[in-house]
Amino acid sequence: xxxxxxxxxxxxxxxxxxxxxxxxxxxxxxxxxxxxPTLRGRTVVNLFFEDSxxxxxxxxxxxxxxxxxxxxxSAKGSSVSKGESLKDTAQTxxxxxxxxxxxxxxxxxxxxxxxxAGWIDAGVVNAGDGTHEHPxxxxxxxxxxxxxxxxxxxxxxxxDGVAVTIVGDIxxxxxxxxxxWLLTLLGARVRxxxxxxxxxxxxxxxxxxxxxxxxxxxxxxxxVLMMLRVQGERMGDAFFPGEREYAREWGLHPxxxxxxxxxxxxxxxxxxxxxxxxxAAAADSPASTVLDQVANGVSVRMxxxxxxxxxxxxxxxxxxxxxx
Amino acid sequence: xxxxxxxxxxxxxxxADLAIADGVFVEPAELGAPExxxxxxxxxxxxxxxxxxxxxxxxxxxxxxxVLTGTRAAASGGYxxxxxxxxxxxxQDTAGVVEQVQALGERAGYATVRPIGAVTVGLRGExxxxxxxxxxxxxxxxxxxxxxxxxxxxxxxxxxxxxxxxFGGVVAQHAQDPRLTAGAQMNEGELxxxxxxxxxxxxAEESIIARDVLLAEHxxxxxxxxxxxxxxxxxxxRWAKARGIAVTAEATPHHLLLTEHEAEGYDPRYKVNPxxxxxxxxxxxxxxxxxxxxxxxxxxxxxxxxxxxxxxWPEAANGMVGLESALSVVQAAMVETGLLDWADVAxxxxxxxxxxxxxxxxxxxxxxxxxxxxxLADPAARTTFSPASLHGRSGNSPYLGRELPGRVVHVxxxxxxxxxxxxxxxxxxxxxxxxxxx
Numbered sequence: 001x002x003x004x005x006x007x008x009x010x011x012x013x014x015x016x017x018x019x020x021x022x023x024x025x026x027x028x029x030x031x032x033x034x035x036x037p038t039l040r041g042r043t044v045v046n047l048f049f050e051d052s053x054x055x056x057x058x059x060x061x062x063x064x065x066x067x068x069x070x071x072x073x074s075a076k077g078s079s080v081s082k083g084e085s086l087k088d089t090a091q092t093x094x095x096x097x098x099x100x101x102x103x104x105x106x107x108x109x110x111x112x113x114x115x116x117a118g119w120i121d122a123g124v125v126n127a128g129d130g131t132h133e134h135p136x137x138x139x140x141x142x143x144x145x146x147x148x149x150x151x152x153x154x155x156x157x158x159x160d161g162v163a164v165t166i167v168g169d170i171x172x173x174x175x176x177x178x179x180x181w182l183l184t185l186l187g188a189r190v191r192x193x194x195x196x197x198x199x200x201x202x203x204x205x206x207x208x209x210x211x212x213x214x215x216x217x218x219x220x221x222x223x224v225l226m227m228l229r230v231q232g233e234r235m236g237d238a239f240f241p242g243e244r245e246y247a248r249e250w251g252l253h254p255x256x257x258x259x260x261x262x263x264x265x266x267x268x269x270x271x272x273x274x275x276x277x278x279x280a281a282a283a284d285s286p287a288s289t290v291l292d293q294v295a296n297g298v299s300v301r302m303x304x305x306x307x308x309x310x311x312x313x314x315x316x317x318x319x320x321x322x323x324x
Numbered sequence: 325x326x327x328x329x330x331x332x333x334x335x336x337x338x339x340a341d342l343a344i345a346d347g348v349f350v351e352p353a354e355l356g357a358p359e360x361x362x363x364x365x366x367x368x369x370x371x372x373x374x375x376x377x378x379x380x381x382x383x384x385x386x387x388x389x390x391v392l393t394g395t396r397a398a399a400s401g402g403y404x405x406x407x408x409x410x411x412x413x414x415x416q417d418t419a420g421v422v423e424q425v426q427a428l429g430e431r432a433g434y435a436t437v438r439p440i441g442a443v444t445v446g447l448r449g450e451x452x453x454x455x456x457x458x459x460x461x462x463x464x465x466x467x468x469x470x471x472x473x474x475x476x477x478x479x480x481x482x483x484x485x486x487x488x489x490x491f492g493g494v495v496a497q498h499a500q501d502p503r504l505t506a507g508a509q510m511n512e513g514e515l516x517x518x519x520x521x522x523x524x525x526x527x528a529e530e531s532i533i534a535r536d537v538l539l540a541e542h543x544x545x546x547x548x549x550x551x552x553x554x555x556x557x558x559x560x561x562r563w564a565k566a567r568g569i570a571v572t573a574e575a576t577p578h579h580l581l582l583t584e585h586e587a588e589g590y591d592p593r594y595k596v597n598p599x600x601x602x603x604x605x606x607x608x609x610x611x612x613x614x615x616x617x618x619x620x621x622x623x624x625x626x627x628x629x630x631x632x633x634x635x636x637w638p639e640a641a642n643g644m645v646g647l648e649s650a651l652s653v654v655q656a657a658m659v660e661t662g663l664l665d666w667a668d669v670a671x672x673x674x675x676x677x678x679x680x681x682x683x684x685x686x687x688x689x690x691x692x693x694x695x696x697x698x699x700l701a702d703p704a705a706r707t708t709f710s711p712a713s714l715h716g717r718s719g720n721s722p723y724l725g726r727e728l729p730g731r732v733v734h735v736x737x738x739x740x741x742x743x744x745x746x747x748x749x750x751x752x753x754x755x756x757x758x759x760x761x762x
Binding site: 112131 | 509512513514515516517518519520521522523525589590631634635636637638639
């Protein structure tokens with residue numbers, strides 16, 4: 001794997017390999033010394049054109065646990081805000097010898113352009129691009145689902161037959177896109193529930209079911225209910241009339257939570273709008289995986305950086321331990 | 325200069341000699357001793373091509389193109405006349421600016437330049453530009469367009485359609501509902517959903533065309549529709565023509581050849597307005613051009629500097645250069661598919677665009693006494709399109725690296741050779757040219 005730009009580009013074997021490696025990485029995170037020398041001497045640049053403290057810190061922790069040198073390059077207050085182009089920034093990073101670039105960009109396809117325009121040699125990880133994809137989020141979601149279902153016996157398992165319902169702003173969600181491709185690749189049955197305004201035109205051919213009725217989706221008792229964040233600006237664009245109506249029709253309010261089977265896990269990529277797409281009761285319930293997702297994000301990103309940057313991606317993630 | 329062109333294949337398939345003296349076609353028998361003889365065996369003789377939709381970018385955007393460099397590109401593609409769109413800076417919305425563009429074209433000499441006037445002041449869609457003044461100016465403007473922007477206010481569009489009737493003008497509409505395309509990046513459908521690029525729905529084009537043909541019918545005016553790109557738009561125009569509405573329409577070469585799938589690599593060279601559409605739309609456009617629903621091919625030649633395309637797709641400018649490649653693309657999309665013959669090509673790329681634009685001298689190909697505007701092309705050639713194939717100032721061609729059929733070998737503009745043996749020849753007014761010998 002040279003870059004990670006989209007989950008649509010992954011094979012089933014690649015996806016399972018990353019998830020299994022992430023299990024190894026999670027073991028490392030449980031130790032007293034949470035560090036591997038695997039990427040010692042390698043430089044990872046976190047190139048964030050959009051603010052995202054959570055994702056950036058997660059990648060930073062992941063790279064540091066692999067002993068990489070980490071440079072945080074945020075667009076605000078840098079040359080980028082003075083009009084420097086993606087090309088110039090990329091060439092600057094190339095000149096500095098970056099081995100891996102983790103990019104968050106507001107423009108869909110920017111990581112693809114960075115990886116393929118011939119500006120840099122570094123491996124590129126898409127940390128969220130516009131309304132396109134956020135592949136490490138989907139990987140950590142799949143990892144979280146698998147761990148909840150199979151615990152210590154997760155290695156090697158896929159998500160065959162697992163019912164996942166994704167609720168909310170599918171149209172603008174990079175998390176939804178990455179999850180649709182990855183979860184269906186791993187055998188899950190994915191259902192999308194949203195107001196019709198927030199479902200993209202033209203998805204009839206996608207390997208998902210779609211619907212508008214959250215109550216019906218709740219009563220179907222899925223194993224996973226994934227609530228997406230609602231962006232405030234969508235209301236101004238008339239995607240739905242207002243917060244109250246959204247919360248009533250497509251929010252996971254306490255009554256809906258009560259109707260869910262006890263085994264259903266409630267996921268949210270964060271940050272949450274409590275009271276809008278998810279009630280406090282749901283966010284704080286035992287069904288919620290929100291904090292697991294955050295913790296697992298580090299393990300999954302360690303696995304991704306390892307496979308992109310450690311050279312021999314077929315070897316053991318832990319072989320660096322044997323070095324002095 | 326007296327020129328004898330020997331053994332050219334005319335658009336109707338006949339072989340004939342053509343003769344040029346003092347800038348006009350003459351009977352070969354009456355030429356006397358030619359100063360230059362062109363062996364046109366195997367070459368198709370076409371009337372000089374006419375582009376109703378060119379962006380020459382001057383004044384204001386000379387880093388992208390100038391009248392001089394844009395007409396070099398035109399000549400190299402077989403064009404002898406181009407209509408220069410109004411979205412310059414300052415906008416071509418006054419007599420002064422259109423006269424300036426006209427004069428720059430006359431000075432350059434590679435092709436006839438006919439300025440298009442803006443419909444509204446500054447292309448802002450608020451009030452009518454000085455349409456009458458532009459029509460009465462030395463540039464004698466007959467085509468008016470806010471291209472790049474849609475005249476979306478229905479009342480303003482009605483008034484524009486009516487007003488240009490006074491002097492036989494035509495409004496060329498860029499049909500794009502701005503509200504339905506806010507932030508739009510590519511054709512809306514499964515692919516835009518997958519790529520996460522904001523969708524540009526076909527209905528945003530079709531609804532404006534439907535409205536405009538009804539307005540044209542109501543006020544008894546002529547309407548021209550720029551760069552038709554969807555199957556639905558072809559249907560609407562077919563319906564309007566069947567109803568007797570005075571509408572003409574153009575398709576670009578790129579919409580006849582390329583589909584939205586080019587966006588999959590996020591390469592901004594394929595970002596264009598209107599966007600590349602689905603394969604069904606390409607098929608419908610080809611069928612529409614073949615059956616006359618679409619009247620002409622127009623390039624929408626839209627040069628941009630490198631930095632406007634070396635970036636992420638959503639941040640890139642819309643547009644592609646097209647003058648140099650148009651004839652080859654039409655050959656690939658229409659002639660080699662059997663949908664058009666060369667007589668049709670002469671009609672859709674020369675005679676009809678000249679008629680729509682009110683340009684004289686293109687009524688009958690090679691008529692004795694008519695200005696000698698002529699292109700000779702080798703349809704058997706196949707060349708890989710490269711930066712060396714481009715002669716304007718910008719390199720944003722979607723065809724770089726692609727093999728295309730056909731090659732423009734000789735071009736005469738008013739009897740003056742602008743291309744000879746496939747090489748651009750410096751025009752009389754081109755002091756900057758480093759291409760070829762004088």
